[in-house]
Amino acid sequence: MSTSDESINELLEELEQEDERNDDFIDRYRAQRMQEMHDYFGSIQRKKEEGFGKVNYMDNESQVMKITTSTARVVIHFELETFKKCQYMDEKLEEIARNYLSTKFISISVENAPFLVEKLGIKVLPFVICYLNGNECERIIGFNKMGNDPNGFRTSKLEGVLMRAGILERRPQDADRISNLRIANKNTDLVSKLREKNDSDTSDLDI
Numbered sequence: 001m002s003t004s005d006e007s008i009n010e011l012l013e014e015l016e017q018e019d020e021r022n023d024d025f026i027d028r029y030r031a032q033r034m035q036e037m038h039d040y041f042g043s044i045q046r047k048k049e050e051g052f053g054k055v056n057y058m059d060n061e062s063q064v065m066k067i068t069t070s071t072a073r074v075v076i077h078f079e080l081e082t083f084k085k086c087q088y089m090d091e092k093l094e095e096i097a098r099n100y101l102s103t104k105f106i107s108i109s110v111e112n113a114p115f116l117v118e119k120l121g122i123k124v125l126p127f128v129i130c131y132l133n134g135n136e137c138e139r140i141i142g143f144n145k146m147g148n149d150p151n152g153f154r155t156s157k158l159e160g161v162l163m164r165a166g167i168l169e170r171r172p173q174d175a176d177r178i179s180n181l182r183i184a185n186k187n188t189d190l191v192s193k194l195r196e197k198n199d200s201d202t203s204d205l206d207i
Contacts, residue, residue, distance in 0.1 A: 047101045055094050055105045061113040064106055068131050073103040073167050078110050078117065078127040085143070088152055089126040095155045100168050130167040138165035 079086035097105040128140040145161045146153035162168045
């Protein structure tokens with residue numbers, strides 16, 4: 001075997017080893033990303049099991065007070081089931097709750113919360129109050145902070161009020177992180193496909 005043949009064989013061997021190292025790196029990277037996605041979706045499921053991601057309809061004001069003192073971010077809607085504006089507010093809160101899994105949303109009828117109605121001086125419905133680390137940080141009476149249009153308001157207006165109060169995180173980070181993890185996973189798939197191609201050469205209510 002000539003010296004040139006030996007050099008070519010050594011070069012081919014080095015290239016094969018380099019490919020193996022790259023394959024190992026991609027496999028480890030993909031496994032890491034898949035584990036992150038698994039862990040993250042697991043944490044989302046646990047959050048949902050704890051009552052995040054939706055409006056929790058309660059009939060016990062003592063339980064509401066307990067949640068307020070034990071949960072960092074809480075939004076409470078005092079409502080009357082038969083009042084259309086309260087139904088509308090619940091619908092808007094449901095939309096927002098789905099995107100913010102660090103905030104707990106509660107709805108309770110004023111009929112089931114006489115102590116809190118008296119303590120908070122609730123006179124007009126719908127009435128929404130927010131607690132951050134156990135301290136009141138916002139209250140919304142009727143539709144007053146969303147333009148006071150008796151016919152309703154855009155969800156983004158209510159979301160903005162809650163955001164400015166600090167009761168929501170600056171962005172719905174759950175959706176962002178899921179997107180980033182999916183992009184990272186797609187990138188590793190793209191690298192693999194490119195390598196394969198290269199290898200084969202192819203109105204308010206008063207109460």
